[in-house]
Amino acid sequence: MRTIQSITFFALILLIPSLFSCDHGLDPEAESSLPGIDGTVTVVDDWTSDSAIRGIYVVVFKSIPQDSADAVNQFFSGAIKFVELTPPHESVYSYSFDLDPGTYQLVACIGVRGDLFFNVANWVLTGIYTVTNNPFDPSPVTISESERITNIDMMASVRYTLPLPF
C-alpha cells in the first residue's frame, strides 16, 4: 500500500512543474512573430505641448471609410486597428502591429485634437504610408500568412495636416 501511495505522491509532484512553463508571461520586450507590420513615424515639425494635436495614432484601415460614421462603424466591427504613439511631443516613434493576414488599403497617422480618439470629429490626417512619395496616394499593404512586414515608415506633420480621405 505504501508503495502505491509513494508512486501516487511522486506522480502528483511531477505533475505540478510539468504543467507550467518557465517564462514570465506577458513580455514588453518580446518581438512579435505574428503576422503584422512594424515601422517608424517621424514627426517632421516641432510638436510642442501647445499644439492643437494632443496625440498621434497609427491607424490601419481594411478599406477606406465612406464617411465619418462609416469610420466609427468600422471600429466597432474590428476592421480598423490602431496604436497610440507615446509619449506625445517626441520626434521619432517606433510602432508595431499584429494584424490578420489580408490587404489593408490605408495605413495612416491620425492626429487627434481632443481627449477622445474615437470621436472622429477630432481627427486630422498628419501622414500616410505611401511608396510614391505622393501624400494623397496611399499604398496598400498586403500581409500574407505568417508574414511580418517591416519598414512601414511614415512622415507626419502636425502643422501641415492633410484632408481626411473620408
Added chain:
Amino acid sequence: MRRYTFTYVCAAIIIQIFLLPAYVVAQGTISGTVIDGETRQPLPGANVYLQGTVIGSVTDTDGFFRIINVPDERMTLVVTMIGYGKFTQTDIRVPAGETRTFTIQLQPTVIETAPVVITATKTERSLRDIPTSVSVMQAMEIERRNIFSIDEALRTIPGVHFNLSQINIRGSSGYSHGAGSRVLLLVDGTPILSGDSGEITWELIPVDQIERVEVVKGAGSTLYGSSALGGVVNIITKELPDRSATAVRLQGGFYDKPYYSQWRWSERSRFKHSLHLSHGIRIGALQVAGSLGTLYDDSYRMNDSRRRIMGYLKSKYTLSPYQSLTLSGFFIDQTRHNFLYWKSFDNALEPFEEQVGEEVESLRIQSNIQYRHVFGSESFLTARISWYHSDWRDNIGVTGNASRSNVYGSEVQFNHAMSGSHFLVSGIDVSYQTVDSDIFGVRNGYVIAAYIQDEWSVVPPLRLTGGIRFDVTRLDTIDTFTNISPRAGVVYSVLPGLSLRASVGAGFRAPAAAEAFATTAASGLIVQPNPDLGAERSWSYEGGANINVTDWMNIDAAVFHNEFSDMIEPVITSIEPTGEIKAQFKNVVKARVRGFEAGLTVSLFDRTLLPRVAYTFIDGRDMNLDEPLKYRHKHMVVTGLLARYKTAWIEIDYRYHSKVENIDDELAFIIDKPDNQVPVHVVDISTGIGINIGGIPLNFSLSAKNVLQYHYVEFVANIQPIRQYVASLQVVL
C-alpha cells in the same frame, strides 16, 4: 392606545432579556476537552452542541468547551470537526445546578470527503447528500494562504476564476462592466450585494472571522432568488467563544520589482501590511466577539494604493435552550486610488496620466439580527432582518460622483422534519432598496418572495429534492416582473463509497439600478437609461459522482450544461455625426456554457502529505453571435500539495487558466493592446509553524505569492499582482 401597546411590547422584551438569564442560570452545565484520539493533543475549533437546541460551543486553543443552560432532560451531545469522525453521546442528563465533564476523543478520518454544508439546501447536510456540486474551504485553508481579502483564497477553488473583483463560477459570469453580479454572496445566509450596482465588495468580509466558505455551483435561485444565476458563495462566520480570548494578527509584506525593467516605475519598495485585534467574551447567556483591523497597501501599480479600517461584531444571546438572538455586523471604511487600465503595454503598471490622483472613498456597513427557535432535532424557525449600506464618492471628472444605497432585508425560514422521511424548508423573503446617486438617480425597489423545498428520503440510499420559489420584483419605474424558479435533484448512494447526483434548477438576476438607470457622459461616450430592461435567466443541468477509490483517495466528477438568456450587456445604440457614441444596457445575449469538472484528493502517509488536483473544462458560446463567450477560460487546473509535520506545514498552490478566447473589441478604442493576454500560471508557496512560548500560542507563517514572477492579466490591461512576500504572526492571549 397604540402608544401603550408599543410600550408594553418593549417592556416585555426587555424584561424577557434581563430575567431569562436568571432563569437559565439555574440549569446544568456540560464542559470538557476535545482531543485527537491518536495523538492525544487538544483540538481547537471543534463544534460541540446539544442536538435539538440552540446551545453549543466551539473548543478554544486548549480544546476546552463549556455549555451552560443545559435543560434537565435527556439530551444528545454531538461533536464535529473537519478531518475527524463525528462523535455522538446520547442520553445525557444534567440535573439543574450540576456540571458534567467529558474528555472526548475524536478519531481522525484518513480523508475528509463529506463535510457538512448548509448553503445548497438551507439546512445542514453532508456534502454527499446534496444533488449539486459544492466546494468547501475551511478556516485553516484560508489562514494558511496568508491572504488580505477572501477573494484571494477563492481563486484556488476548482471551477472558479475572477475578472478583477467579479467572480465566475464555471464560466457563468464573464465581465459585467462593474454593474451586477451573476453570483450571489451571502454571509451567514444574508445577501451582501450593494443596492446601486449590485456588486460584491470582497474586502468587506472579515477574513479572520471565517469558519468556512461554501461555493455552490450552478443556478440557485430556488432558495436565494436574484443573482444566484451562476452560483452562490456563502461565508460562514465562526461560532462565538465560551471563554474570554484575545487575538492579535499582524501581517506585513512587500512586492518584488517587476521582472521587466521597463515596467519599473517606482524607485522604492512597495509595502503592504495589516493589523487585526479581536476579542471574545461570554457573560452568562451573552456571547460577544469583535474585531477591529486596519490595512495599508502601497500596491505594485501606480495610483493603486489603498487604506482601510474594518470592524466586525457578533453577539449571541441564548434566551432559552431552544431560542437564541444573534446580532452581527461589519463595516469597512476604505480609500483607494483608481487604476482602470494600463497607460500602454510598455508602461503596464501605470494608469492613464489623467487618472493619476483619482481616488474613491467608500463606507460599507452590514448588520443583521436573527432570531432562532428550535422545535426538535431538525425543526426550527429563523427570522432575520438585515441592512446593507453602501456609500461611495470619487473625484473623477469635473465634479466627481457619489452614490448611496441601502438594502433592507427580512426573511422568515421554517425547517420542518415531517413524518414519512420528508424534510421541508420554506420561507418568505422581503427586501426593500433605496438608491441616491449622481449617476443612477434617486431610485427604490422591492422584492417579495416565497419558497418551499422538500427533501424526500425515498429509501435510505435514494434522496429526492424538489423546490420552487416565486419572486415579485419591482425596480423603480421598470414594470413589476415575476419569476418562478423551480428545482429538482436526486442523490443515490450506490455503495458506501460511491454516490451519484443529478439536478436541474433555474436562476435569474434582476437588473441592478446601475444597469437600468445609469446616466453619465464621459469623453464622448454617453450612457443612457433603459426603462425596459428585464431579468436575466438561466437553467442549470448537472450530473456527478463522488467516489472513495480507497480510504486515502477521493474523486469527485461532474458534467454540467447551463443555458442563459436575456443576459445584460452594454450595447451601442447610436453613433452621432459628431462622433459621440450612445450606449445602453440591454438584454441581448443568449449563451450556453457546458463542460465537466473532475477533482482528485489524496491523503498519504497518515495525513502527512495531502496532494489535490482539479480540472475544469468550459465550453461557453454566445449563441447569437456563434462565437466563444467573452472572458472565459476553456481549461482551468488548480492543484496543490500540503505537507505537515507536527505543528509545521508547507503548502504549494498552482493554478493554470488557458488564454481567454474572446474579449470586447470596443476596448481597443481606449486601451493599448487590450488583447495582450497569456495563459495564467501562478504558483504560491506558504509555510508556517505553531509554537507555544510561556503558555502563549503563536502561529507564524511566511508566503511567497506568484513565486514564478509571472505577468498576466485577469481582465484586459490589468496586470495581476507580481511576486510578493508576506509574513504573518498571530498571538492568542
